[in-house]
Amino acid sequence: MNQYFYELPRELIAQKPAEPRDSSRLFVYDTKTDxxxxxxxxxxxxxxxxxxxxxxxxxxxxxxxxxxxxxxGGKIEVLFLINEYGGGKEFLxxxxxxxxxxxxxxxxxxxxxxxxxxxxxxxxxxxxxxxSEIFSLLEIFGTTxxxxxxxxxxLSESVIKDRYQxxxxxxxxxxxxxxxxxxxxxxxxxxxxxxxxxxxxxxxxVGMGTFxxxxxxxxxxxMLHKEWYSIPKETEEVIKLCSQKSIIPVGTTxxxxxxxxxxxxxxxxxxxxxxxxPFQFRVASGLITNFHVPESSLMFLVDAxxxxxxxxxxxxxxxxxxxxxxxxxYSFGDAMYIK
Numbered sequence: 001m002n003q004y005f006y007e008l009p010r011e012l013i014a015q016k017p018a019e020p021r022d023s024s025r026l027f028v029y030d031t032k033t034d035x036x037x038x039x040x041x042x043x044x045x046x047x048x049x050x051x052x053x054x055x056x057x058x059x060x061x062x063x064x065x066x067x068x069x070x071x072x073g074g075k076i077e078v079l080f081l082i083n084e085y086g087g088g089k090e091f092l093x094x095x096x097x098x099x100x101x102x103x104x105x106x107x108x109x110x111x112x113x114x115x116x117x118x119x120x121x122x123x124x125x126x127x128x129x130x131x132s133e134i135f136s137l138l139e140i141f142g143t144t145x146x147x148x149x150x151x152x153x154x155l156s157e158s159v160i161k162d163r164y165q166x167x168x169x170x171x172x173x174x175x176x177x178x179x180x181x182x183x184x185x186x187x188x189x190x191x192x193x194x195x196x197x198x199x200x201x202x203x204x205x206v207g208m209g210t211f212x213x214x215x216x217x218x219x220x221x222x223m224l225h226k227e228w229y230s231i232p233k234e235t236e237e238v239i240k241l242c243s244q245k246s247i248i249p250v251g252t253t254x255x256x257x258x259x260x261x262x263x264x265x266x267x268x269x270x271x272x273x274x275x276x277x278p279f280q281f282r283v284a285s286g287l288i289t290n291f292h293v294p295e296s297s298l299m300f301l302v303d304a305x306x307x308x309x310x311x312x313x314x315x316x317x318x319x320x321x322x323x324x325x326x327x328x329x330y331s332f333g334d335a336m337y338i339k
Contacts (some may be wrong), residue, residue: 001304004315008257008323010334014328015151017164020185023216027291027318028038029066033304034313041334042185044194044337045188045197047339050195051197054245054246054249056201057251059169062102062138066078070103070106076095079324080092081208082172082205083228086252089127092125095123103115104128108141114126137203166181168201176211178252178254179290184250186252198238200238204257205227208215212296218274225272226296228268229268231267258284259282276297277306285339291322302315306318322334
C-alpha cells in the first residue's frame, strides 16, 4: 500500500471549515489534457460541463458521540454507530474505556443501556427504555463525531454541528460527513443552474470505515466495510436519461452508491464494494472529492478513477502538487474536481 502513503505537514490538516463554505480552494485536474487549474470552489461551474448531473448524498450526520456514566460514576465516551443500526433494542458502539459484559451505562437523564456483547473494539448495548427515543436523546446530549485529527480549534458545538453537515443533508444516519458536499452553497447551485447543471440524490450512510486504513485482508478479499445505500427511482431515471452526458458524483460515498447500484442493479441494500485498480466505472464521468487520509479506501477509489480516465498522473502525483501549493487536507479541507 506504499503507493497510497504520503507525508502531510501538520499545518495542512484543516482544523476549521472555510468561511463561507464556497471560499474553499478548488484543485481541478483535466485528465484529457493533463492540465491543472487552481481556483475557489464558488467558481466550480466554470469547469463543470453544461448539462451535467451532480449526484448528491443527502445523508445527515447524527450527534452520535456522547459522554455517559458507568454505575461507578465514572465517565465514558461512547460513539453510537448509528449507520449500523437496523432497528430494535441493540446498538453497536465504540468506547474509550474498558467495559465489562453486564455493566450498565447511563445518559445524563439516567436512561440506561446494558453491555451485552463485545467483538474486538466494538460493544453491543441493549437499550433498557423505548429505543424510539434514541435519536432525540442524542440530539440533546450528543456531540458531532468529527474526526480526532480535528482538535486544534475553538469552534462551538453549534458551529461544528452546522458546518460538519451539508446544506442539503436530510436523512439522519451517518457518523461521518460526505465531506465533498460541505463546499456547496445556494449561490453555487444557482450558478450551476445557469449552465443547465442539474442535481439528483442518493443516500449512503457513512461509517467509521471511511477513515480506516485498508487492511491486507480487505485487499486480498476485494471487499470493504459495509454501508447501506439507496438509489431513488427518480435518480435511476435521471442516470438513464443523462447517460450520454456528464454524471458527476459529489464525493466518494456518492460514487460508491452509484457503482454498487450499477453492479448489482439493486436500488437499495448493503454494499461492501471495494473500488480499486483496475475498475470499470459504469456511471461516473467526473468526480468532486476532498483530499483524503493516507492509505484509506478513498484514496484507492480516486486512484482507480484516475486510471479509468487514462490519467497521466496518479493520486500521489496530484497530492504532491496540492501539498506544494498548500491546499488544506481532510474533512474541513479543500476540494478536488477530476474531469
